[in-house]
Amino acid sequence: MTNEQIKALADSSVAEIGGHTISHPKLDNLSRDEQYQEIIDNKNCSKSFCASR
DSSP states (O other): OOHHHHHHHHHSSSOOOOOOOSSOOOGGGSOHHHHHHHHHHHHHHHHHHHHTO
């Protein structure tokens, strides 16, 4: 999807945009700290994107 399509979807009531990880690793192969960092980095990236729209 393009940034514009994502912004339009986020602004609509059709769907809710959420995230999970940055690099899509198999979480059970990561340490707890690595799991946490993947999830937090994704959350921060999502917040940053949404704030810029």
